[in-house]
Amino acid sequence: MFEPSAQIDSLLTAVSLRQSASAGMRAMMQRQAEFPTPLVARLTGIALDPNGRDVADQLMDAYWSDEPRQDSILDTSGTDREVIIGSGFHAAVYAAVRVLSGHPRPLVLERSDRVGGAFAMTTRPTFYLNSRNRAGNAGLAGDQRASLNYLPGAPIQASALSMAEYQTNSDMAFVIRLTLAQFADVVTNAEVLSVSGDRSEVEIDMDSRTTLLAGLVIDARGLGDPDDHDIANGETILTFPQFMQRMAGMWPLRGLRRVAIVGSGDSAKCAAESFLGIAPQPLMAAAALDSVDQIDWYSDELPTSCDEWQQDIRGRYQAIGRYLRPDRLGARRLSVLSRRARPVGLPGAALIDGRPAVESRHPRARRRDRSAAVEGRPRQRRPPLPGRPGR
């Protein structure tokens, strides 16, 4: 095992000095002998205690966004340094494996102010991952003794953070963030615009920052931005990340009666779970106040009946299928409409086929709450980073 990095060390000290945040860490120290090292026991205790995790998350954000620290890291870059673009799961895997193989800590450039990539799109849990929560090392799908959400080298694994059948995005995000705190120097709000160079030297152009030199660049920018993000307006038509941001806030479904989902992938399925109330519980939301009556799901790739759903769809998303069945009075909350749709955003409404995708329950709520169709379509393939003109 490894010694904690300076960032992890200062995080442990800061948490232990706060009585309200350190209860989980102190409790877990009683079971220290069951962990590989005291460091793992302390980090697991912090992660399992909501107050401890909250404080740890804030400390990491403050550390990564500290401008003097960012400046001094960027000043020391050179051709002996590895730079990773993006701070998601793959950045964390690469950083951990490289450092544990004896290489220096890589520099991670993250365009947003939040480290952790797709799983960290919200600080609160908003969606479940799609592979089962199992202890153990990495393995192949179908291997009952292997964990598919295993992050090699991580200080703690996501399987140590809950007993739930499926992990939440924020559990995985916390593991990714701790891994980067241990094995990388991260600079946030650093968007890479272009990369150019040859085998011995690479120049990295960033938005509003000086050009950086590196010996090797790892492109870990993920799958790309949501397809059709140009038609999303964030209010009546939302991309999946925008919708998840909404689900992380207070009363996310307030006033909504009828909604639409467009697309068939995991993002669309997670959006359906949020509308049906089978996703992680949102903050301050209650079925008595804010449940959605009708969900129209536009996809020509999904089953339209409960029986077909049970046969065709993987276990993780089986619970959705029962809402495709009419209740005893013949009403169905969820309908799959076997066609593609392109919503049109108007002020205060989203239209599909010329009719509103959203109806609000109360006139007052309609004015206040103008939500809409969720675009759960696949992501665009990330374009190659352009070289700089003239090189």
Ligand SMILES: Cc1cc2nc3c(=O)[nH]c(=O)nc-3n(C[C@H](O)[C@H](O)[C@H](O)COP(=O)(O)OP(=O)(O)OC[C@H]3O[C@@H](n4cnc5c(N)ncnc54)[C@H](O)[C@@H]3O)c2cc1C
């Ligand atoms: C609903 C859902 C469920 C999923 N379930 C699972 C699961 O169970 N198991 C699993 O393994 N995977 C799952 N995935 C897929 C998983 O999210 C991705 O495989 C994983 O996040 C990819 O990691 P990444 O590091 O490649 O990219 P990302 O996590 O997308 O991170 C890329 C990072 O790069 C940054 N970036 C982009 N461009 C730039 C730039 N120019 N300059 C600087 N930074 C930049 C972005 O801001 C982002 O932080 C799921 C995805 C979804 C949507």
